[in-house]
Amino acid sequence: MSEPSAGKGTESGRPDLDEAAARMRSEGHRMGQARRQVLDVLAAHEGALSADDVATALPGVHVSSVYRTLNLLEEIGLVTHVHLAHGPARYELSETAQGTRHLVCEVCGRDVVVPSSLFDEVRRRVEHDYRFVMDADHFAILGRCTACTERRRAASQASE
Amino acid sequence: MSEPSAGKGTESGRPDLDEAAARMRSEGHRMGQARRQVLDVLAAHEGALSADDVATALPGVHVSSVYRTLNLLEEIGLVTHVHLAHGPARYELSETAQGTRHLVCEVCGRDVVVPSSLFDEVRRRVEHDYRFVMDADHFAILGRCTACTERRRAASQASE
């Protein structure tokens, strides 16, 4: 175990984690090992991780516990999930995900993160015209990244 | 606009179907009964259907055939699929789906279809600033419809 401070969960030495623990306790939950470790892994990673990624990173934690934990954390609002393309759901800390949108290349799978403020205008129009409040950015937007667009263009030109 | 599949007397009596059959044959495929029936069901429905919906509507057709058929039709370009919320994928005729985007209420599941032209500005900006070409509208945008927004507001006011 690579935690700087050993012992029971009250003093983790990580402000984020203490905050999360407090949040959880205030909602009537405990901060067990699995939950602490899952939060750790999510905090340590930049991108969004699948439940399986998390479980693999934590050999001592069972996948089902990872799922349960992620669901709980999401319920509480500490974690958000995104669907990138057609694979499994991917999770990240809400704090990290805040204000971001994922553009995923259908060809190479590259994940481009863009500020969701790009969508402010659309959001306003949708809210006004359709009375619909666009919400958390749970779904990626599919398309083609530069490289794959060029490649495609080159290919179609070559074939003519 | 949309025309009912009554029309001129051709072999099948359904111009859409004949067209589809021709398209399939030109790509080296046959028009079996499962394929014909799946196309029929999709044409008969306004909204997007799950594979299971289609299979249920066609007691004589096996689910696996429905999946295979839908995948083939999608490959050819006659059908498109959308992910509404977190359930199974939903399929509709490309013709119907053309130029539409789905807004799905996270609370009640209502599916609001809007013109994708709403996103033209965003699309331009994303293409210019991020060199990313936004593609088919395979993923719904989640949020909250009017009714559920009001209900939520009322609830949060009541609880204070």
Added chain:
DNA sequence: GTACCTGCAAATCTTTTGCACGACA
């Protein structure tokens, strides 16, 4: 000490695949 968390196994749900037979062109 009690109630909750967790590991494990098995169930669920969606989608895919291998195989043998029957139908379409």
Added chain:
DNA sequence: TGTCGTGCAAAAGATTTGCAGGTAC
């Protein structure tokens, strides 16, 4: 008639759930 489409069963992948025992508080 030969090939392709289809039904059926089983597999595969993602996620959930029941239960028994350990742990946080």
